[in-house]
Amino acid sequence: MFKDRIDAGKQLANKLHPYRDKGNVVILAIPRGGLPLGAIVARSLNAKLDVALSKKIGHPFNKEFAIGALSLHNIVLDDNIEISIEYIEKEKKRLREKLKKNQTKYFKNKSPIPLKDKMVIIVDDGIATGNTIRVTAQLAYDQKPKKIVVAIPVAPKLTVQKLQAAPYIDEVVCLETPFNFQAVGQFYMDFDQVSDEEAITIMNEFIA
Template sequence: MPFQDRAEAGKKLAVALMKYKEQNPVILALPRGGVPVAAEVAAALEAPLDLILVRKIGVPGHAELAMGAVVDGGAPITVRNEDIIEMAGVSEAEFAAARDRELAEVERRRQRYIKKPRVEIADQVTIVIDDGIATGATMRAALQATRLRMPKMLILAVPVGPTDTLAAMRAEADVVISVEDYESFGAIGAYYRDFRQVSDREVVAFLA
């Protein structure tokens, strides 16, 4: 396994991102798992840390299989994975219901996590971080929403992901950085010795 835990993954990712320190970047983490990784990067780069609230829309009965994702904001952005929707035979009503459940969770997290003014990213080098990437649906939504906020440069940075998905993300980000990538990829947790769930309390503590 390449990583003991998310903190170690963050330290390794910070090394790969150190060349951006002098550009005073902003760090955006996907909660919850991306926050401990991003906290290490923010500390190493002496950069502000904020969240981008995005939720995977799972196939009914197979929640881990992403048929899309939704991101918070005045006009929430929904990204659809049409291949998965068609393969799973999901109706528009089923998709809408699943999307609305995830939007409700985004709002719950906003109320729970966001206690101070959001970090401004317009005209800033902005680094979006998660603990890994699999299908890319969630991260694609996060990057599209971040792009709308007009960063000077948009960087995707993750400890690990599938080679082909990372390559596809170059259509959304100006730069894509990963510590590890694999042609044959399973679950993200398989690359961590300790991949326990991060709690709401821990997210709040990291942001504080």
């Protein structure tokens, strides 16, 4: 159990201490919930911070149930889920329009940090299916980084095993893999939603 995202970020930073002062480490935080942790980890490791923009694809009958995730450049879908191509194509178009707007909000006039030959640490406040992490890792992998690490406070054991088996992920750091996992929020005492404004403020303060 974590007090809040700050507590989880500090614990995660301690676990990632071997990456401190390496000079070529980039923390890729998944907004919005991953940014408070990502900023703490980046400061602790003396690393750069950036955001990875992606969206989960919800099931047509239950939007909270993720059947995949996408970025502006790639998409990951769960195996053995029978969903019509028409629905997937419609969601791709809708979600990528949102991503384009988010890209403008988060990056404004600057470009994302190049990841070639970098040690990339992808940070979120926790994961359930792992789809968002997977699409983010694939996006990073396409840029030919030196190493890709996934770092999260909590996740189901099976999800962690799937990430460990992915050929584009070199290491998975997960603080807790509870057997009774239902949702990320159940393992936080305070799990208030992080707004776009808060997330962007964190980015601006870090850059400054």
